[in-house]
Amino acid sequence: MSTPSPSSADRISQFEKMAAADPSNEMAHFSLGNAYLQAGRAAEAAVAFERCVAVNREMSKAWQLGGDAMIKAGWEDRAVKFLEEGYAIAASKGDRMPQAAMAQLLESIGRKAPVTQSAQDVAADAIRVAGGFVCRQSGRPGTKMETPPFRGKMGEWIQANISKETFDAWIRQGTKVINELRLDFSRDKDVEIYDGHMRDYLGIDDAVMQSFR
Numbered sequence: 001m002s003t004p005s006p007s008s009a010d011r012i013s014q015f016e017k018m019a020a021a022d023p024s025n026e027m028a029h030f031s032l033g034n035a036y037l038q039a040g041r042a043a044e045a046a047v048a049f050e051r052c053v054a055v056n057r058e059m060s061k062a063w064q065l066g067g068d069a070m071i072k073a074g075w076e077d078r079a080v081k082f083l084e085e086g087y088a089i090a091a092s093k094g095d096r097m098p099q100a101a102m103a104q105l106l107e108s109i110g111r112k113a114p115v116t117q118s119a120q121d122v123a124a125d126a127i128r129v130a131g132g133f134v135c136r137q138s139g140r141p142g143t144k145m146e147t148p149p150f151r152g153k154m155g156e157w158i159q160a161n162i163s164k165e166t167f168d169a170w171i172r173q174g175t176k177v178i179n180e181l182r183l184d185f186s187r188d189k190d191v192e193i194y195d196g197h198m199r200d201y202l203g204i205d206d207a208v209m210q211s212f213r
Contacts, residue, residue: 042072060090060098096139097203135163
Protein backbone atom coordinates (compact mmCIF):
# COMPACT_ATOMS: atom_id res chain seq x y z
CA MET A 1 0.00 0.00 0.00
CA SER A 2 1.37 3.40 -0.94
CA THR A 3 1.65 6.16 1.65
CA PRO A 4 -0.56 9.11 0.78
CA SER A 5 1.02 12.54 0.62
CA PRO A 6 -0.15 15.17 3.12
CA SER A 7 -2.29 16.78 0.41
CA SER A 8 -3.95 13.43 -0.30
CA ALA A 9 -4.52 12.89 3.40
CA ASP A 10 -6.12 16.32 3.68
CA ARG A 11 -8.44 15.60 0.75
CA ILE A 12 -9.42 12.24 2.20
CA SER A 13 -10.17 13.82 5.58
CA GLN A 14 -12.26 16.54 3.92
CA PHE A 15 -14.34 14.06 1.92
CA GLU A 16 -14.71 11.68 4.88
CA LYS A 17 -16.24 14.50 6.90
CA MET A 18 -18.55 15.51 4.06
CA ALA A 19 -19.74 11.96 3.43
CA ALA A 20 -20.34 11.38 7.14
CA ALA A 21 -22.19 14.67 7.53
CA ASP A 22 -24.48 14.00 4.54
CA PRO A 23 -24.72 10.31 3.51
CA SER A 24 -27.00 11.34 0.61
CA ASN A 25 -24.23 13.46 -0.97
CA GLU A 26 -23.24 11.33 -3.96
CA MET A 27 -20.40 13.65 -4.94
CA ALA A 28 -18.81 13.34 -1.50
CA HIS A 29 -18.83 9.53 -1.75
CA PHE A 30 -17.51 9.67 -5.33
CA SER A 31 -14.71 12.10 -4.43
CA LEU A 32 -13.84 10.08 -1.33
CA GLY A 33 -13.66 6.87 -3.36
CA ASN A 34 -11.45 8.55 -5.94
CA ALA A 35 -9.15 9.95 -3.23
CA TYR A 36 -8.88 6.53 -1.55
CA LEU A 37 -8.13 4.87 -4.89
CA GLN A 38 -5.37 7.35 -5.72
CA ALA A 39 -3.88 6.76 -2.27
CA GLY A 40 -3.78 2.99 -2.83
CA ARG A 41 -6.57 2.25 -0.33
CA ALA A 42 -8.57 0.06 -2.70
CA ALA A 43 -10.90 -1.66 -0.22
CA GLU A 44 -12.02 1.64 1.30
CA ALA A 45 -12.43 3.08 -2.20
CA ALA A 46 -14.67 0.19 -3.20
CA VAL A 47 -16.96 0.79 -0.22
CA ALA A 48 -17.16 4.52 -0.99
CA PHE A 49 -18.14 3.85 -4.61
CA GLU A 50 -20.77 1.34 -3.48
CA ARG A 51 -22.26 4.05 -1.30
CA CYS A 52 -22.13 6.48 -4.22
CA VAL A 53 -24.14 4.25 -6.56
CA ALA A 54 -26.55 3.43 -3.75
CA VAL A 55 -27.42 7.14 -3.77
CA ASN A 56 -27.28 7.60 -7.55
CA ARG A 57 -27.30 4.49 -9.73
CA GLU A 58 -26.83 6.59 -12.88
CA MET A 59 -23.18 7.50 -12.19
CA SER A 60 -21.47 5.23 -14.70
CA LYS A 61 -17.99 6.42 -13.70
CA ALA A 62 -18.62 5.36 -10.10
CA TRP A 63 -19.46 1.83 -11.27
CA GLN A 64 -16.25 1.77 -13.32
CA LEU A 65 -13.97 3.02 -10.55
CA GLY A 66 -15.72 0.89 -7.95
CA GLY A 67 -15.11 -2.23 -10.02
CA ASP A 68 -11.47 -1.24 -10.49
CA ALA A 69 -11.11 -0.77 -6.72
CA MET A 70 -12.65 -4.17 -6.00
CA ILE A 71 -10.25 -5.89 -8.38
CA LYS A 72 -7.30 -4.12 -6.76
CA ALA A 73 -8.62 -5.13 -3.34
CA GLY A 74 -8.73 -8.77 -4.46
CA TRP A 75 -12.53 -8.97 -4.42
CA GLU A 76 -12.96 -10.45 -7.90
CA ASP A 77 -16.36 -12.12 -7.40
CA ARG A 78 -17.76 -8.92 -5.95
CA ALA A 79 -16.16 -6.95 -8.79
CA VAL A 80 -17.80 -9.12 -11.47
CA LYS A 81 -21.29 -8.55 -10.10
CA PHE A 82 -20.65 -4.82 -9.63
CA LEU A 83 -19.13 -4.31 -13.08
CA GLU A 84 -21.82 -6.29 -14.90
CA GLU A 85 -24.52 -4.18 -13.27
CA GLY A 86 -22.63 -0.98 -14.00
CA TYR A 87 -21.97 -2.03 -17.58
CA ALA A 88 -25.69 -2.53 -18.21
CA ILE A 89 -26.49 0.89 -16.72
CA ALA A 90 -23.79 2.61 -18.79
CA ALA A 91 -25.03 0.86 -21.94
CA SER A 92 -28.62 1.95 -21.31
CA LYS A 93 -27.48 5.57 -20.88
CA GLY A 94 -25.07 5.55 -23.81
CA ASP A 95 -22.06 6.28 -21.57
CA ARG A 96 -19.62 4.71 -24.00
CA MET A 97 -16.27 5.38 -22.34
CA PRO A 98 -17.14 4.03 -18.86
CA GLN A 99 -18.89 1.12 -20.59
CA ALA A 100 -15.75 0.28 -22.58
CA ALA A 101 -13.56 0.67 -19.48
CA MET A 102 -15.78 -1.75 -17.53
CA ALA A 103 -15.56 -4.26 -20.38
CA GLN A 104 -11.76 -4.05 -20.17
CA LEU A 105 -11.84 -4.53 -16.40
CA LEU A 106 -13.99 -7.63 -16.78
CA GLU A 107 -11.64 -8.99 -19.44
CA SER A 108 -8.67 -8.38 -17.12
CA ILE A 109 -10.07 -10.98 -14.72
CA GLY A 110 -11.11 -13.46 -17.40
CA ARG A 111 -14.75 -12.43 -17.79
CA LYS A 112 -16.70 -11.11 -20.76
CA ALA A 113 -18.92 -8.06 -20.70
CA PRO A 114 -22.66 -8.60 -21.16
CA VAL A 115 -23.85 -8.35 -24.75
CA THR A 116 -25.96 -5.22 -25.27
CA GLN A 117 -26.94 -3.37 -28.43
CA SER A 118 -29.57 -0.73 -27.99
CA ALA A 119 -31.54 0.98 -30.73
CA GLN A 120 -29.64 4.13 -29.77
CA ASP A 121 -26.31 2.40 -30.51
CA VAL A 122 -27.56 1.29 -33.91
CA ALA A 123 -28.77 4.81 -34.77
CA ALA A 124 -25.48 6.37 -33.62
CA ASP A 125 -23.47 3.93 -35.72
CA ALA A 126 -25.54 4.80 -38.79
CA ILE A 127 -25.04 8.53 -38.23
CA ARG A 128 -21.29 8.02 -37.73
CA VAL A 129 -21.03 6.08 -40.97
CA ALA A 130 -22.92 8.86 -42.78
CA GLY A 131 -20.41 11.42 -41.50
CA GLY A 132 -22.60 12.95 -38.79
CA PHE A 133 -21.38 14.03 -35.35
CA VAL A 134 -21.56 11.50 -32.53
CA CYS A 135 -20.38 12.44 -29.04
CA ARG A 136 -17.33 10.39 -28.05
CA GLN A 137 -18.37 10.26 -24.39
CA SER A 138 -22.08 9.46 -24.65
CA GLY A 139 -22.05 7.60 -27.95
CA ARG A 140 -25.13 9.59 -28.94
CA PRO A 141 -25.79 11.76 -31.99
CA GLY A 142 -25.41 15.39 -31.01
CA THR A 143 -24.58 18.95 -31.97
CA LYS A 144 -20.96 19.84 -32.63
CA MET A 145 -19.96 23.01 -30.76
CA GLU A 146 -19.21 25.95 -33.05
CA THR A 147 -16.26 27.08 -30.93
CA PRO A 148 -14.16 25.50 -28.14
CA PRO A 149 -15.71 26.05 -24.69
CA PHE A 150 -12.40 27.51 -23.49
CA ARG A 151 -8.90 28.21 -24.76
CA GLY A 152 -6.12 25.67 -25.15
CA LYS A 153 -5.72 22.12 -26.39
CA MET A 154 -8.28 20.71 -23.96
CA GLY A 155 -10.93 23.13 -25.21
CA GLU A 156 -10.13 22.16 -28.79
CA TRP A 157 -10.36 18.46 -27.91
CA ILE A 158 -13.75 18.99 -26.27
CA GLN A 159 -15.06 20.80 -29.34
CA ALA A 160 -13.84 17.98 -31.61
CA ASN A 161 -15.11 15.09 -29.48
CA ILE A 162 -17.88 16.17 -27.11
CA SER A 163 -21.36 17.23 -28.16
CA LYS A 164 -22.92 20.48 -27.01
CA GLU A 165 -25.61 18.43 -25.26
CA THR A 166 -23.04 16.48 -23.21
CA PHE A 167 -21.08 19.62 -22.34
CA ASP A 168 -24.26 21.43 -21.29
CA ALA A 169 -25.07 18.44 -19.07
CA TRP A 170 -21.61 18.80 -17.51
CA ILE A 171 -22.28 22.48 -16.75
CA ARG A 172 -25.36 21.41 -14.79
CA GLN A 173 -23.42 18.63 -13.06
CA GLY A 174 -20.51 20.99 -12.42
CA THR A 175 -22.82 23.37 -10.59
CA LYS A 176 -23.88 20.45 -8.42
CA VAL A 177 -20.22 19.59 -7.76
CA ILE A 178 -19.50 23.18 -6.69
CA ASN A 179 -22.51 23.34 -4.37
CA GLU A 180 -22.30 19.87 -2.83
CA LEU A 181 -18.53 19.94 -2.29
CA ARG A 182 -18.61 23.63 -1.28
CA LEU A 183 -15.79 24.49 -3.65
CA ASP A 184 -14.10 27.88 -3.50
CA PHE A 185 -12.25 28.72 -6.72
CA SER A 186 -9.91 31.04 -4.84
CA ARG A 187 -8.27 27.83 -3.55
CA ASP A 188 -6.08 25.91 -5.98
CA LYS A 189 -7.06 22.52 -4.53
CA ASP A 190 -10.74 23.25 -5.11
CA VAL A 191 -10.07 24.19 -8.73
CA GLU A 192 -8.17 20.89 -9.08
CA ILE A 193 -11.12 18.96 -7.63
CA TYR A 194 -13.54 20.65 -10.03
CA ASP A 195 -11.28 20.01 -13.02
CA GLY A 196 -10.94 16.36 -12.01
CA HIS A 197 -14.70 15.91 -11.98
CA MET A 198 -14.97 17.61 -15.36
CA ARG A 199 -12.35 15.30 -16.88
CA ASP A 200 -14.12 12.25 -15.44
CA TYR A 201 -17.50 13.40 -16.76
CA LEU A 202 -16.22 14.15 -20.26
CA GLY A 203 -13.97 11.09 -20.50
CA ILE A 204 -10.70 13.00 -20.58
CA ASP A 205 -8.48 10.20 -19.31
CA ASP A 206 -4.71 10.08 -18.77
CA ALA A 207 -4.04 9.11 -22.39
CA VAL A 208 -5.99 12.12 -23.65
CA MET A 209 -4.22 14.39 -21.15
CA GLN A 210 -0.86 13.15 -22.43
CA SER A 211 -1.84 14.18 -25.96
CA PHE A 212 -2.15 17.80 -24.81
CA ARG A 213 1.56 18.00 -23.91
